[in-house]
Amino acid sequence: MARTRGSHSDITGPRVERAALRLFAKHGYAAVSMRQIATEVGVQAGALYNYTPDKQMLLVSLMKTHMQDLLAAYEAWPKPVDPLGRLEAFTRFHLSFNSERPEAVFISYMELRNLTPEHFNEIAALRSRYERALVEILEDGVQDGIFQLEDARVTAFAIIGMLTQVNTWFREDGRLSRADVEALYWTMVQRLVSA
Amino acid sequence: MARTRGSHSDITGPRVERAALRLFAKHGYAAVSMRQIATEVGVQAGALYNYTPDKQMLLVSLMKTHMQDLLAAYEAWPKPVDPLGRLEAFTRFHLSFNSERPEAVFISYMELRNLTPEHFNEIAALRSRYERALVEILEDGVQDGIFQLEDARVTAFAIIGMLTQVNTWFREDGRLSRADVEALYWTMVQRLVSA
DNA sequence: GCTTGATCTGAACGGGTGTTCATATCATCC
DNA sequence: GGATGATATGAACACCCGTTCAGATCAAGC
Structure with missing residues (x-):
């Protein structure tokens, strides 16, 4: 497994931002892990580093x-x-x-x-x-x-x-x-x- | 080494609270570790659990x-x-x-x-x-x-x-x-x- | 249909986390 | 001065952290 079907930065990028926004607001920046954000996006943590x-x-x-x-x-x-x-x-x-x-x-x-x-x-x-x-x-x-x-x-x-x-x-x-x-x-x- | 000279709960207790207050306010609850608080108090992390x-x-x-x-x-x-x-x-x-x-x-x-x-x-x-x-x-x-x-x-x-x-x-x-x-x-x- | 580059996985890295506990030392009271 | 309880150490526990990267798979253009 590697690149997943349907994946595209135009879709994943905004989803990363929205997930981070929601989780940071709810739990606080320091309390949120990259793995939590990744889970919300539906992706592995490493993939986030394509966007930040x-x-x-x-x-x-x-x-x-x-x-x-x-x-x-x-x-x-x-x-x-x-x-x-x-x-x-x-x-x-x-x-x-x-x-x-x-x-x-x-x-x-x-x-x-x-x-x-x-x-x-x-x-x-x-x-x-x-x-x-x-x-x-x-x-x-x-x-x-x-x-x-x-x-x-x-x-x-x-x-x-x-x-x-x-x-x-x-x-x-x-x-x-x-x-x-x-x-x-x-x-x-x-x-x-x-x- | 174990109990230290001059140690007393009447002194350490308030110092734990003040250190936690200061650090939580500055960095946020989630961003502060028990070891940081302990360092500020001048004690090991385990000792904090006498107070909370x-x-x-x-x-x-x-x-x-x-x-x-x-x-x-x-x-x-x-x-x-x-x-x-x-x-x-x-x-x-x-x-x-x-x-x-x-x-x-x-x-x-x-x-x-x-x-x-x-x-x-x-x-x-x-x-x-x-x-x-x-x-x-x-x-x-x-x-x-x-x-x-x-x-x-x-x-x-x-x-x-x-x-x-x-x-x-x-x-x-x-x-x-x-x-x-x-x-x-x-x-x-x-x-x-x-x- | 093949090539190229974009996108993601999965494992790994060194290090930090909250918490527990046996043990040692000190303060205190008789 | 000896006994007792309060107070701290330091090591260990299992787990989570942010980040990196080689390699696999997909999307897109020729």
């Missing part, structure tokens, strides 16, 4: 892809020009984007400590570009006199913190729909910056 | 202790009777308590997935007792007509989310002092519930 140089890069690749997707999707998201409209767009985008990929969000936050300093800095830079976008919205709103707040950076952290926290409790079949949650949080974000 | 039945219980014990300390400290915290005063007390307590034990806070949130279902439920029950305290403050304030909010449970999550997030960016030698941060967040919490 090593385990570390598998994690880095997942995190980097997620952060780049986040930035790209945010740039493509429709945004009004006025600060209030942009703040609403940011709020709804964040909730929507994060709710669709809870595993990647979880990993990108949890597994930072398993990165080498260079990889960590790379991911942190992408993250702070995103945070910076929110800070700018807040500063613009203050300058226009429509937002009132003491510290734009701290307020930005507070907003992101409370929005990201949603993933820890939201359930599809729960008391509230996604639309309910979006509406509630948009109201709260408005309160946080209201003049 | 196994590695899992070492984690559970740390998390349970943290959650119980949290609840006990909150109950002992001075609390006014009016909802606004209680909300301020909760806000300042949470920031103060969490800032003093960032490692335990981190572990208690991050390593939930490494618990067996029974231990998970135990920790989750303690956590929800704490959350419930905030929900009650909010509900009382609404009833008294001094708070305005749409959903007490979601607002409670939002408040806890934004307060807990502080630990991810606050630095002792940063731009803002602890008192600055407390003041900023108390202002924001007030905005979140203001009538």
